[in-house]
Amino acid sequence: MLVAFATESQKFVDAHFGLASAFAVYDVTAEEILSKGTVYCPKEFTPDEDKIEGRLQIISDCAVVYCTAIGGPAAARLVQSNIHPLKxxxxxxxxDELNRLQTLLAGSPPPWLRKRLQQEKNN
Structure with missing residues (x-):
């Protein structure tokens, strides 16, 4: 499963979802963790562009996004897009979060994660 981390440093979760300049993306399974690189957000948006939509587009394949904070409307849009936000x-x-997620995947994942894993198996 693909997982994104809102980050400025590439080592820590250190950004608000709506203000993040980049997301570090990893493919996590119970057996391995693979870095898929970093995706960068556009530096500026025109007044008619939606910065949340732009961020949604660049992490659209991810199942989970970790961030330090996220507004209610942005969180709702992530959930509607089948991306689970975690603060x-x-x-x-x-x-640390990658290892924690990998342990969850190898053991007994919470219901929302089991559902997502089942969806990925069926695709």
């Missing part, structure tokens, strides 16, 4: 404390090491 963590600023400065949380990405590696």
């Amino acid at each position: 963590v404390s600023e400065g949380t090491p990405i590696e």
Whole structure:
């Protein structure tokens, strides 16, 4: 499953979803963690562009996005797009969250994660 982390440093979750300049993307399974690189957000948006939509587009293949904060409307749009937002404390090491997610995948994932895994199997 693809997972994105709102990050400025590429090592820590250290950005608000709507203000992140980049997302580090990883493919996580119970057996391995593979970096898929970093995707960068446009630096500026014109008044008629939606910065949330722009961010949704660049992480559209992800099942989960980690961030330090996210507004209610943005979180709702992520959920509608089948992306689960997770808030963590600023400065949380990405590696720690990857290991925690991998442990969850190998054990007994919560219902929302089991549902997503089943969807991915069926596709």
